[in-house]
Amino acid sequence: MVGMLKIIKFLALALVPGALSSAFMTGDAFAAGRSEPWQMWFQPAATPVMERIMSFHNMLLFIEVSIVVFVLSIMCYIIYRFNAKSNPVPSKTTHNTMLEVIWTGVPILILVIIAIPSLKLLYFADKAQDAEMTLKVTGNQWYWSYSYPDQGDFEFDSVIVPDDELKKGQPRLLTVDNPVVLPARTNIRLLFTSSDVIHNWAVPSFGIKLDAVAGRTNEAWVNINEEGDYYGMCSELCGVNHAFMPIHVKAMSKADFAAWVEKAKKEFASEETPAAAKLAKADMPNVSR
Ligand SMILES: [Cu+2]
Numbered sequence: 568m569v570g571m572l573k574i575i576k577f578l579a580l581a582l583v584p585g586a587l588s589s590a591f592m593t594g595d596a597f598a599a600g601r602s603e604p605w606q607m608w609f610q611p612a613a614t615p616v617m618e619r620i621m622s623f624h625n626m627l628l629f630i631e632v633s634i635v636v637f638v639l640s641i642m643c644y645i646i647y648r649f650n651a652k653s654n655p656v657p658s659k660t661t662h663n664t665m666l667e668v669i670w671t672g673v674p675i676l677i678l679v680i681i682a683i684p685s686l687k688l689l690y691f692a693d694k695a696q697d698a699e700m701t702l703k704v705t706g707n708q709w710y711w712s713y714s715y716p717d718q719g720d721f722e723f724d725s726v727i728v729p730d731d732e733l734k735k736g737q738p739r740l741l742t743v744d745n746p747v748v749l750p751a752r753t754n755i756r757l758l759f760t761s762s763d764v765i766h767n768w769a770v771p772s773f774g775i776k777l778d779a780v781a782g783r784t785n786e787a788w789v790n791i792n793e794e795g796d797y798y799g800m801c802s803e804l805c806g807v808n809h810a811f812m813p814i815h816v817k818a819m820s821k822a823d824f825a826a827w828v829e830k831a832k833k834e835f836a837s838e839e840t841p842a843a844a845k846l847a848k849a850d851m852p853n854v855s856r
Contacts, residue, residue, distance in 0.1 A: 600772055601738060601798040610772040613797055613818075614789045616692045617774030623688055630677065692774065695788030698756035702749065706759070706766025706779035706801065709808035713747045718828045723835040727811045741798045746815035748831070750824035751791045759785040764806060770799030770814055778803060791818040 602610060612618040648654065705712040707724075714722035728742040749755055759768055759779040769776035775787050791797070799814035819827060 600796050601741060602771070612774065613772040613791055613793065613795070614774055615792075616789070617772060619688050619691060620774045623684055626684065627681065630681065634677075692787070694786060695754045695756045695790075698754050698788065700750075700753065701756040701758060702747070703758045703760070704747075704768050704779060706761040706763075706768070706805070706812075708763050708806050709801075709812040711743075711747070711766075711768070711801075711812060711814060712762075715828070715831075719832050721832050721835045723831070725815070727813055738798065740811070741800075741813045741815060743813055743815045746796075746817040748817045748819060748824060748827050749789070749791060750821045751794045751818040753821065754790050755788060757787045757789060759787070765803050766801050766805045766812070767803035768799070768814060769802035770797055770816060772797050773799075773816075775799075776802055791816075794818050794820060794823075 600610065600613065609617075609621060609624075612621055649657070700715075700717045703714045703716060705714070710724050710726040712722060712724050714720060723745050725743045725745045725747060727740070728737065728744055730739060733739060733742060757768075757775070757777075759777050760783060761779040761781040763781060765781075766779040767776060768779055773789050773791070775789065777785050777787050779785065795818055797816040797818065799816075801809055801812045801814075803809075805812075
């Protein structure tokens with residue numbers, strides 16, 4: 568018994584704090600909106616959905632670590648206490664009804680405990696409550712188009728900026744010519760579709776990774792906590808330039824967004840397939856592969 572306690576104490580002191588401190592996210596370890604070199608774990612949450620995904624992840628992590636520590640302790644104890652040397656005459660016990668009921672019942676209980684918050688989170692992430700505006704996202708080979716049905720239905724394309732045209736401070740493979748602009752602290756409904764193959768609009772700090780499928784409309788929502796730049800990438804293999812259709816979301820205050828809308832309405836009023844023209848001209852982005 569003393570031996571088992573010692574082993575449990577060792578595991579608790581040596582393994583658990585390290586695993587927990589590096590895995591539990593507080594959200595302020597990294598700059599918001601994109602990953603950093605050598606970053607591990609999630610980007611900081613920028614929406615209520617991502618905040619809940621993180622706390623759900625932390626809950627799962629706690630349950631998983633507890634199970635691992637528990638099972639490992641029992642195994643170590645068995646190895647120590649019941650090996651042929653310390654236990655030369657083995658017991659002939661086979662069944663124990665009570666024990667079997669417990670080791671069937673406890674895992675069921677753990678799964679139910681996980682299932683309840685998991686389903687709650689799925690429904691929370693599913694649809695915006697009282698959306699104040701809608702953004703329509705269309706995936707194309709290989710760029711994104713964004714349209715604003717509530718702001719006069721203007722539309723524009725968002726194409727990657729090639730390496731040799733990047734300005735200082737612009738992240739490589741994440742910079743686009745026209746970022747999608749959204750107001751912060753606003754319930755925004757996102758609708759996804761595609762004009763060709765299946766794409767996937769994935770922005771880690773929003774907790775969104777949703778397929779854009781031709782002929783279908785998928786829905787998600789954001790309420791971005793803070794102004795800033797948030798980046799993502801197409802996350803469904805969609806062809807040869809799949810890796811070169813980044814997502815850049817610029818979140819602004821409501822007033823700045825309204826001013827941007829007025830400007831954008833004029834700027835994008837007469838655009839005719841600019842992305843297609845640009846892609847043809849560049850023969851696809853001049854990025855090193
Ligand atoms: Cu794609």
